[in-house]
Amino acid sequence: MTLSHFSLGIGDRFARQGVAQLRALQAARDSGVEIAPVWNKSHREHSIVGTRPAGTRLAASAAVAAARWTGSYFVDADHISLSTAAGFLDDCDFFTLDVADSLGQIATPDEALAFLRHHPELTGPDSMRAAARFLPAAREAGRIYRFVRERKAGEFVTEVSMDETGTPQSPADLLVFLAALADENVPVNTVAPRFCGEFHKGVDYEGDAVQFEREFAAHVATLRQAVQSYGLPADLKLSVHSGSDKFSLYAPIRRVLHATGAGVHLKTAGTTWLEELIGLAEAGGEGLNLAKDVYAQAHARRAELCAPYAAVVRIREAALPSPEDVRHWREEQFAGALRHDQSNPAFNPDFRQLLHVAFRIAAEMGPRYLTLLERYAEPVGRNVTFNLLERHIKPLFL
Numbered sequence: 001m002t003l004s005h006f007s008l009g010i011g012d013r014f015a016r017q018g019v020a021q022l023r024a025l026q027a028a029r030d031s032g033v034e035i036a037p038v039w040n041k042s043h044r045e046h047s048i049v050g051t052r053p054a055g056t057r058l059a060a061s062a063a064v065a066a067a068r069w070t071g072s073y074f075v076d077a078d079h080i081s082l083s084t085a086a087g088f089l090d091d092c093d094f095f096t097l098d099v100a101d102s103l104g105q106i107a108t109p110d111e112a113l114a115f116l117r118h119h120p121e122l123t124g125p126d127s128m129r130a131a132a133r134f135l136p137a138a139r140e141a142g143r144i145y146r147f148v149r150e151r152k153a154g155e156f157v158t159e160v161s162m163d164e165t166g167t168p169q170s171p172a173d174l175l176v177f178l179a180a181l182a183d184e185n186v187p188v189n190t191v192a193p194r195f196c197g198e199f200h201k202g203v204d205y206e207g208d209a210v211q212f213e214r215e216f217a218a219h220v221a222t223l224r225q226a227v228q229s230y231g232l233p234a235d236l237k238l239s240v241h242s243g244s245d246k247f248s249l250y251a252p253i254r255r256v257l258h259a260t261g262a263g264v265h266l267k268t269a270g271t272t273w274l275e276e277l278i279g280l281a282e283a284g285g286e287g288l289n290l291a292k293d294v295y296a297q298a299h300a301r302r303a304e305l306c307a308p309y310a311a312v313v314r315i316r317e318a319a320l321p322s323p324e325d326v327r328h329w330r331e332e333q334f335a336g337a338l339r340h341d342q343s344n345p346a347f348n349p350d351f352r353q354l355l356h357v358a359f360r361i362a363a364e365m366g367p368r369y370l371t372l373l374e375r376y377a378e379p380v381g382r383n384v385t386f387n388l389l390e391r392h393i394k395p396l397f398l
Contacts, residue, residue: 001093001155002235003189003265004036004072006397009243010388011040011078011269013359014276015055016373018063020381021272024389026067033397037069038094040076040269043084044308049363053077057091074157078269079164082144089148094157096192097144100164105136119179121229130176137162138177142184159265161192163241164311169193171218175226182230190265192239193219199242201312202270202356203340203349205249213252220262237263242312244268245340250395268392273359274338274352275387279380280372281334287376288331290369295351296323298358305357313357319350340391 010021021037028035039060046052057075064073077088079098088095107115112131116122122131141160148156160181162169169177174193181188196215197207205212216238223236240246240253243266257264277294280287298305299320306313326334336346338355362369373380 001157001189002233003074003094003157003237003263004034005235005237005263006033007036007038007074007190007263007265008388008393009038009040009076009078009265009267009269011045011076011267011272012056012059013041013045013049013270013273014362014370014373015051015059016370017272017276017381017384018059019067020384021388022063022067022069023381023385024393025071026069027389028393028397029071031398033393034071035393035397036072036074038074038076038265040078040094040096040267042078043080043087045078045359046087048308048360053088053091076159079161080144082140082147085144085147086151089152092156093154094159095145095148096159096161097141097186098161098164099137099140099144100162102137102140103133103162103165103167107132107135111135115180115183118183122176122179124172126170126172127176130173131180134173134177135180138180138184138186141181141186141188145184145186157189158187159190159192159239160186160188161239161241163192163194163199165194166311167194168196171215171222174219174222178222178226178232179230182226182232187233189233189235190237190239191223192241192265195240198314199246199312200314200353201242201309202245202274202352204342205246209248209252212249213256216253217256217260220256220260223262235263237265239265239267241267244271244392247340247342247391247395250392254396264396266392266396268388270356271387271392272384273362274356275383276373276380277355278335278339279383280376281338282331282379282383283376284331287372288334290365290372291334292323292326292329294358294361294365295326295355297361298354299323301361302354305354305360309357313353315350315353317350319348320354321348321351
């Protein structure tokens with residue numbers, strides 16, 4: 001399956017904001033830029049919220065019909081492994097094969113040597129090390145891909161992800177990995193490496209943006225070389241995971257895309273849930289009280305909530321406001337602390353990160369949360385559209 005040149009992972013924890021998200025993408029289309037929406041939700045998120053992939057497909061299709069969206073769209077089985085892939089087969093047409101755990105395995109010297117003999121173009125002092133490190137991950141990707149391919153009716157997009165690990169991958173590492181994927185006959189459409197710097201959920205990039213731009217451009221060149229050398233799909237492109245709110249990187253990425261003509265896939269899923277909370281807080285009354293209740297419970301359960309996201313959150317507990325203080329906040333104080341507006345002195349990135357992983361609390365509230373989402377659909381939807389269009393799409397694509 002061919003993925004659009006530009007695509008956006010717009011996951012929706014509670015499957016209520018599809019039309020609001022598509023309004024942002026329609027505005028981009030009206031400005032001349034086609035961006036394919038990809039509703040992504042992982043086994044982890046489904047387990048926490050108590051949903052199933054069929055619900056994501058139904059919500060996406062309903063939003064497409066309601067918004068009269070005529071472009072392509074996808075439903076992503078996000079960060080699947082061999083043990084979780086089966087549950088996504090019927091309802092997804094985009095599969096993100098997560099091989100980060102396999103990066104801890106090391107191929108034997110004989111295996112690495114055999115691979116390099118098969119690929120004499122891979123030279124240099126680090127090739128042996130890279131082969132030893134990335135062969136097991138490529139083989140795991142092959143196993144997951146073949147599991148899906150043998151059981152999935154119809155075509156699909158294949159993404160391979162190795163971003164949730166502590167060590168960045170160099171362009172040379174990426175070339176070795178892509179060669180190994182080609183050997184495994186994985187027709188990868190998009191690949192998500194671990195870039196330099198820190199990519200924490202829902203907050204800006206931490207690191208050297210100049211170095212990132214240089215390496216991002218080198219990764220793009222590596223993908224082009226891999227397409228030419230190994231017969232990988234011509235639409236192969238980079239995917240940036242935990243890409244929401246990486247405001248300091250959007251201009252560097254845009255410059256590389258403009259200079260090279262490359263495409264990109266950006267995942268922004270978690271921001272939708274945060275914009276729901278902002279909209280509820282701005283509504284005041286019961287909406288604000290619910291938002292405060294979510295934070296109070298999240299603060300008490302912060303270790304539990306952060307554990308599944310340990311690689312992609314970093315919260316300074318001393319910077320978190322006490323639930324008692326938050327209980328006295330007005331609408332603008334709560335929204336100001338949560339909304340990612342770095343010009344606002346009230347913005348608190350630690351508060352935002354904690355609430356980013358606290359959607360379990362809202363899920364446990366059940367009808368109380370979902371009823372208020374419907375009741376205050378206007379302020380919630382307005383925030384979802386504005387965030388996606390003004391803070392993400394325009395800086396990166398327009």
